Amino acid sequence: MLELRHLRTLAALHETGSVSRAAKRVHLTQSALSHQIKALQTHYRLPMVQRRGQSVELTDAGKHLVALAETVLEAIQATERGLAKISEQASGSLRIALECHTCFDWLMPLMDAFRQHWPDVELDLVSGFHSDPIRLLEEGLADVVIGSENKRRRDIAHHPLFCFEILAVLPPDHALRRKRILQAPDFSGMTLITYPVPEDRIDLIHHVLKPAGIHPERRTAELTVAILQLVASRRGIAALPSWGLKNYVEHEYVIARRIGSSGLWSNLYASTLKETAARPYLRDFLATAKNTCFATLEGIVPLE
Amino acid sequence: MLELRHLRTLAALHETGSVSRAAKRVHLTQSALSHQIKALQTHYRLPMVQRRGQSVELTDAGKHLVALAETVLEAIQATERGLAKISEQASGSLRIALECHTCFDWLMPLMDAFRQHWPDVELDLVSGFHSDPIRLLEEGLADVVIGSENKRRRDIAHHPLFCFEILAVLPPDHALRRKRILQAPDFSGMTLITYPVPEDRIDLIHHVLKPAGIHPERRTAELTVAILQLVASRRGIAALPSWGLKNYVEHEYVIARRIGSSGLWSNLYASTLKETAARPYLRDFLATAKNTCFATLEGIVPLE
């Protein structure tokens, strides 16, 4: 019999185009999904997926169920928001502190949607740079911190968002363009274009260059597009999350290369006080954040 | 976490207004529903039902979930019809043979809905009286027989619909009006107004009067309204399913009385060939039949 888990599974399968990726997405085993899909297919006597070499494609039947999943899961979210209103837990504040500048890319549309859904929640961005953003939570100056920190602390809950790869960004005619993978020594003598934050907040420096004893020059820019402009006009190279690069790479504006043989990866968490984690609007924020990120951002991987 | 079973349960609770009746409706124990409701309430930190003496009422929160249930369950049914279309099992014939005349009351709107949902299924009523309607299935002259027979037969599947009470219908000024419950001897010397079918097809005669050696006169009419007309004009008394009587009783057109201390009950089944039972449109027909009957017909009880 059809259950919500089947709908969630098919939605994930539709997004990811692979059983094992979908399994990570819904925090189950690949085997579990395989069984689920098989059960669906025997129940409806219809194939739901069609293997196309390495990627699986949904059949028409599968797409019908995906469409169902979208309406059903949205309807559920909507009434759960309604229930939160009834229980009078629909108001409060959601002040977001961002550790990672690139996150503006996906945070903006998310905030727009959130404002619609929770008109009584005071939505805000905490501006400025903070050496210990988690402390903002304890000081009551922010309600969520979006960053890569996940050290266990009293009263703090780190909600895993996703895992993403940081790629080196070079101008198309750069001397290193032939190398598919860049290693630490490749960066010596280069100018690194970064956001204006301390060195140990930049993963490339903190985890790759500093351990290798390499200290390239730095130049900073506030906005991602500005960094890309500088790279394209050969003022230096940058290291940015893979998801925002696709368009620029496709237009051969810049090229992107892996850093280290297994890549440079970073995790993103949404950290809150444990008490605020229970609030319905916070839970809804986290859920839709993950949903929209996995739906729109390419190359990101579920965490935990 | 919310699951479809919770939605089904709340929908049933909304229809029946009682946990134990809802439990029968979804073929579970009263205890199971109690646990489900409790789980929902602790999960959303909201009461979903409010006990009002003997009947339970849904709270606002509960009503939200009921509304969700309606949209979700309908959406599921709709896409399951779509899947049947894909698997090309959406055509065929559904010729319905009715053993019980009163069933026209609920069958008509059901057939209208069915025609919309399955435009490619040839929908028909098998007219005339048949001594052994089940044989129509084997002879290929009908696809469903709606009646009270449930004898095990090779290749025949009896799908339980519901159980209903047959009440004696009297004119408001009848001599027996003082008795709350009528017994077999009360019928001696009366004229019985029935549908034009053989005696052993009339439950009152077959199960109550004949065993008591009572053989009242009979007069027949084709339509339920005609029977009620005759009763109201004191031409005799009748025995009819409780569900269709409500309006007439409320307007004091006729009065209705229980037959025997525990009442005279009859079961209704939809019988098909076992092979036809698998067809999607047949399954959909059965499901919506039960849904609409339980939603619109009062005083009926789930079966099996």
Added chain:
DNA sequence: AAAATCCATGAATATGGTTCATAATTATGC
């Protein structure tokens, strides 16, 4: 007052979804 009905609750049960281990199949690298 007693009987009957209905709902809540804790413990036991049983269903079935998930994981584990492994095989089969398909890409990718050398």
Added chain:
DNA sequence: GCATAATTATGAACCATATTCATGGATTTT
């Protein structure tokens, strides 16, 4: 091309948990 890696399918074992069972309290009916 062969070997390696990655992905999916499958059967058995396991485990979670929904349901049932047994019971008590509460309310209504006779």
